[in-house]
Amino acid sequence: MPDSPLKDFPVVVAFPLHWGEMDAFGHANNTRTFTWFETARITYFARIGLTGPSAAGNDRMTGGGIGPILAATNADYLRPVLFPTRLVAGCRATRIGTSSITLEHAVAGEDDGVLYTRGSAVIVTLRYATHEKIPVPAEIREAIEALEGRSFSA
Template sequence: MSDTPLKDFPVVVTFPVHWGDMDAYGHVNNVRSFTWFESARIAYMVRVGLVGPSAAGADKTVGGGIGPILANTHADYVRPVVFPANLVVGARVTRVGTSSITFEHVVAGADDGVVYTRGGSIVVTLRYATHEKVPVPQAIRAAIEQLEGRSAGG
């Protein structure tokens, strides 16, 4: 992917456009971008151990149960997606705060690299039992830095 708009995205997921994804205007309904963002974001969080069976907070008992919750998402639509198409959707982390992780997303054509949508999202680490924000676990921070190819301080 070195020549694509997703070359700096460590997690990339591929999707075919389905006929049923289109709306009455003859292009893919814009809400699909959020589903694609979500799938790439979840794939990223699985890779760093924030969700999935090996997640740091997989134990849902008292004292465990730490995981992500979506706080914000947005999209900038660059051009409409039409059937047929194969897409690649990237996720990368641009910032890790005290209790939040900021993602950047891009949707592009798998064959030609044409950018269709850019966007982002913020997830907050939450203790589900009490609904309180908690700091992003150090192991998750380290896994993000390693996946992103950055040193643990910058």
């Protein structure tokens, strides 16, 4: 995707717009954007080892019960998404803090590269047993830097 607005996103997920995602105004319901962002985000987490399938096929957190929790998210709607179309949702890190990771999201047309939405999410690393915010584990920070091909300063 050399000309795609998502060309610099290390994680990109493709999917069709489903008829049931349309609203009464004839375009994709704006709430779907957050589901598309989430799909790319969970794929990103699996790639960096923050979540993934267990031997039983369930999603699991990293060793020690550490996992991501969504602290904040937003979206900028640039153009309405009309049926039929195939979309791609991208995710990339823009910042790694002490106990948080800021991600950028975007959704574009798979064939025409039209940018429909962009947004961000702040993820906090949490020890789920105690609901305690913890520092981003070093191995997760290293995995993000390897996936992104660059270093982040805290």
